[in-house]
Amino acid sequence: MSKCQQAVALLIGAFHEYSGKEGDKLTLSKGELKELLSKEFGDLLGKSPDQAKLDKMFKDLDNNQDGKVDFQEIGDPEVKTCMVQKLRDVRLSDGKRS
Secondary structure, eight states: OOOOHHHHHHHHHHHHHTTTSSSTTTEEHHHHHHHHHHSSSSSHOOOOHHHHHHHHHHHOTTTSSSSSEEHHHOOOEEEEEEEEHHHHHHHHHTOOOO
């Protein structure tokens, strides 16, 4: 398996590790997204990410505004670029520079 294929498999696996704990196995609730971000991006966001920032990130990811985030919404290239930028902004606003 190529490195890119491994990366995609890891991303899908991570999504499904957190999805479905509060209902639909194919989507992330706001609580599931918070858990994913806290555990998988804790070094960037800190152990207790600001709730307002998490709410904004959830709203930005929830393209169809159905109150949940599916893999397609996270997998959209524009969304990934936006998410990386938001994580970088959060990190910089908390005084953590890479």
